[in-house]
Amino acid sequence: MNQITKQKAHIVFTLNGEPVEVAFAPHKTLLEVLREDMGLMGTKHGCELGECGTCAVLVDGRSILSCLMLGLDAEDRAVETIEGMATADGPHPLQETFADTGAAQCGYCTPGFLLVAKELLAHNANPSRDEIREALSGNLCRCTGYIKIYEAVELAAAKMRGEEMTLPKESVYGYK
């Protein structure tokens, strides 16, 4: 680690697959470093106290709350934010199904949900409704009532397993 003063820290870490270097005030949380020092606004400020889950990102593949982690703690680790979820091939299947089912309304909680759901599907390709509910229980959504979010995760899981799955028509966004 480079010398850290009360005013400035300087670290290297992997962000969405690419090595990055950043300098920031050492008391900043990872959330603040991502938004203010790296210009990545996809990770949202919510409660700031670990109660809402909207600031969730993946660190070394595991979901954490970036509002409760010092930016310094990211040193030499791999951080994935919502900006890294889509690839050159297009959106991640979860992003597609969240759009298809209308699992996002105001959208403020969506980045956190998507990343936590991605972590779940990396460890469990075919989660039950209860497993999905448990995995996402740290993410609060005040718009959707959660059902569409659970359906979107189930649909994405099926897609990623290469299976066909159709939702009831009334669950699909835009159905009349």
Add this chain to the structure above:
Amino acid sequence: MKPFVYSRATEAAAAVRQVSNERSAKFIAGGTNLLDLMKSGVELPDRLVDIARLPLAEITALPQGGVRIGAMARNSTAANHPLVRERYPVLTQAFLAGATGQIRNMASVGGNLMQRTRCPYFYDPAMRCNKREPGSGCSAVEGFNRIHAVLGASEQCIAVHPSDMCVALAALDAVVRVQGPEGEREIPFDDFHRLPGDTPQQDTNLRHGELITAVDLPALPFAKRSHYLKVRDRASYEFALVSVAAVLDVSGGRVRDARVALGGVAHKPWRAREAEKILTGARANEETYRKAAEAALSGARAYKHNTFKIELAKRAIVRALSTAGGSGA
């Protein structure tokens, strides 16, 4: 957040030295509680010594059938470790009842022991609180005290300990291993956390600069028959109103041995020894469990808004014991 000097420790002895030498220095591991207290202005350390990367995360079997959990093991790792799952299901259940996946991925086992109360008056520097500012008074005694203690409280403080993990550790007679400036020592779990008395600012008997290195779980073969029951205001992501860790050794319809600990009712994880005395040797049935529950709460005292906790705790004890005891075979 107030600026601080930060350093990352690469060996335990150096970390201990750095914190011991400075009154307002603190260890930081997962940060899930310390950082929010710093944001709220409750904790104002001048120096943070980051211990998260110390090589203290291993979970290993001990020679006599126990398990050692390194202090830096993540709550999610410890919860799902095969040794913990097989030997101490009550501990796995307690871990998984606490917080959420994201916080369990961050929080260390040592840090969980050091969680501070979630009393809202403690969290609000505008309110009087003897724990935050000794001698200023307790806003909870005359305030909204629905979530507060019914056992072991004092006029100075009626806060409760928030941890689920610690309730299971209390029932399992865990031992906390610590390293300090003068060397290592072991603290039996019951002596680790304190009742408030006249010094509610002190949550534990850990001395300044002492570092938790591991938690040892002694062998307890009957812990395979155990249950953690948590009652809370919503189904997930909430602290316990009341919780019960129940471990029962039952054979031939009788209770051979029992461990019962309660959460959400006191300033520390509350070992219900009166209940254990009644259980040991008695028939494994609901009548026994009810008597045990009455004994556990016999010294309870409620405040204006938390009378319900006494009855809730009794019923939770009966339910947890019935689940742990199974058919009583």
